[in-house]
Amino acid sequence: QKEVEQNSGPLSVPEGAIASLNCTYSDRGSQSFFWYRQYSGKSPELIMSIYSNGDKEDGRFTAQLNKASQYVSLLIRDSQPSDSATYLCAVSGSARQLTFGSGTQLTVLP
Amino acid sequence: DAGVIQSPRHEVTEMGQEVTLRCKPISGHNSLFWYRQTMMRGLELLIYFNNNVPIDDSGMPEDRFSAKMPNASFSTLKIQPSEPRDSAVYFCASRPLERGSTDTQYFGPGTRLTVL
Numbered sequence: 727q728k729e730v731e732q733n734s735g736p737l738s739v740p741e742g743a744i745a746s747l748n749c750t751y752s753d754r755g756s757q758s759f760f761w762y763r764q765y766s767g768k769s770p771e772l773i774m775s776i777y778s779n780g781d782k783e784d785g786r787f788t789a790q791l792n793k794a795s796q797y798v799s800l801l802i803r804d805s806q807p808s809d810s811a812t813y814l815c816a817v818s819g820s821a822r823q824l825t826f827g828s829g830t831q832l833t834v835l836p
Numbered sequence: 837d838a839g840v841i842q843s844p845r846h847e848v849t850e851m852g853q854e855v856t857l858r859c860k861p862i863s864g865h866n867s868l869f870w871y872r873q874t875m876m877r878g879l880e881l882l883i884y885f886n887n888n889v890p891i892d893d894s895g896m897p898e899d900r901f902s903a904k905m906p907n908a909s910f911s912t913l914k915i916q917p918s919e920p921r922d923s924a925v926y927f928c929a930s931r932p933l934e935r936g937s938t939d940t941q942y943f944g945p946g947t948r949l950t951v952l
Contacts, residue, residue, distance in 0.1 A: 758939045769927055769943040770879070814879065818939040823869075823892070828878040 732827035749815030758818035840944030861930030
């Protein structure tokens with residue numbers, strides 16, 4: 727069983743819609759949770775971090791964390807073609823290393 | 837501030853040759869990570885250093901791979917001899933280590949390695 731699981735996609739949404747990306751993790755001791763965005767041919771770039779249960783909003787992005795269910799999600803409101811990328815979920819455990827999911831490829835259709 | 841710097845950005849070599857990838861972490865970051873990314877396996881942690889000391893190298897695929905961090909501002913990842921299956925993008929990332937700092941890692945632009 728993978729430690730961090732994501733729907734591999736690809737996920738396509740029309741411009742202006744809400745894109746929902748999901749991630750589950752296996753280590754109950756995980757403390758920190760991150761969403762990275764990776765454009766094709768580029769390096770991963772941090773877009774959101776979340777540390778406590780609930781929602782965290784930053785502009786069009788909302789991260790949601792449910793530690794009881796070991797579930798993290800990322801919502802992108804008013805999706806734009808420029809949001810088309812691969813989104814990587816990452817989880818930090820006791821050793822403070824990040825374990826990455828395999829990523830979800832998102833395409834926003836104009 | 838300069839981000840993580842990696843060189844070369846692209847490397848094409850022939851099977852059996854030695855390859856050396858270089859990384860300069862963000863100034864003040866004393867934890868450094870080497871990752872490999874492929875379509876099949878995603879982003880894999882190869883090795884990481886805290887204060888120039890290797891902490892976990894369990895992700896290094898085999899003895900052909902070695903990594904060093906001689907000082908706080910420089911690290912190398914060496915493959916000798918290289919094989920076609922080593923073809924991948926290799927990323928270096930860094931973060932602060934101090935208590936209270938976040939676990940956010942900042943990635944360099946990567947080195948795209950092609951072994952023919």
